[in-house]
Amino acid sequence: MKRRFLIPLALGLLALALAQRYFGEEDLKRVQDAGKAYAETLAGQRPDQALCSLHRNRLPADLLPGFLEEQRKLIQYPKDGRLMGDWRRGGAIFNNLQKANCFSCHFGSPENIGGDVGPSLEQYGLNRGQSEAVQRYTYEVIYNSWAYFPCTVMYRFGAQGLLTPEEIADVVAYLLDPASDFNTKPAAGKR
Ligand code: HEC
Incomplete structure (x- = not known):
């Protein structure tokens, strides 16, 4: 026994x-x-983070509209209103591990082999074009990813004060400008 x-x-x-x-x-x-x-x-925790934690990052449908609207309200724009800045400066931010570190989660950079935590951004600007709507969407996702993807793991670069509006506009240009290395050079590590 x-x-x-x-x-x-x-x-x-x-x-x-x-x-x-x-x-x-x-x-x-x-x-x-x-x-x-x-x-x-x-x-x-801030109330929005607490809500994400409480629901394990899957908000119930009835909470979504209010959450998205609150996140949208946090977004601020560059003073001169231009959503596309300087793609060279944007590249230095995108590819800097200690700055935005975008490549660690996204494939597509010609300088660094990208990760696959987020979707591939390969030739983003060639695929999407540079319309006002695309510029705005890209800017807003980078400024506050939670305004489109509630509770996502992607940093909320503007909302968390990691990048200024002008820096975000530079990153938008890096992704969208057809002359940017991001769209003219092959992605590093392309198989
Ligand atoms: C910690 C990982 C992570 C980092 C760092 C990150 N992202 Fe993301 N990103 C994601 C994920 C994950 C998604 C998809 C959203 C979802 O479904 O949760 C995403 C979505 C996006 C989208 C929308 C893609 C589409 O197809 O519409 C863009 C644009 C984007 N990220 C750009 C950036 C840029 C630019 C940076 C750096 C300034 C960055 N991301 C940093 C994880 C990350």
Whole structure:
């Protein structure tokens, strides 16, 4: 009778020992002490982030219209009203790991092999054109991705203060301008 419990018990102890060895002494202590800070961060989330967390990033349909409208209201535009700036400056932002880091999630940059967390943006400007509607959509997705894709993992570059409106317009030009390297050169790592 008792033997039936011995094996699970031994396995349990082994798992515990392995789990503790996975973290060094210091790391383990840090994880254990994170409890309060973690709880505070969770409780102090902005209301929109809290809503996403609560619904595990899938908002119920009845909450969507209000959420989208609130996110749309956060979007600000460059003072001169131009949504396409300088594609060279935009490229330096797009391809900088410490700036916008777009390539880590998106394929299509001629400079860096892109990731596949987000959809491929390969030859984005050649495929979509440069109409006012396309410029506006692209600008707004970069400024606040949640205005189109609620709770998406893509950073909300303008809404979170990571890029200025002018910098975002430069990135829009990098994606859209037919003369931009993004549209004239092949994507790095193209198979
Ligand atoms: C952390 C990953 C991540 C980063 C960084 C990121 N994106 Fe995204 N992006 C996504 C995902 C994921 C989507 C798709 C939205 C969804 O369905 O959730 C997306 C969607 C887009 C779209 C819409 C694509 C379409 O087909 O309409 C554009 C444009 C875009 N991103 C541009 C950018 C630019 C420019 C940057 C850098 C300034 C950037 N993204 C940074 C993950 C990312």
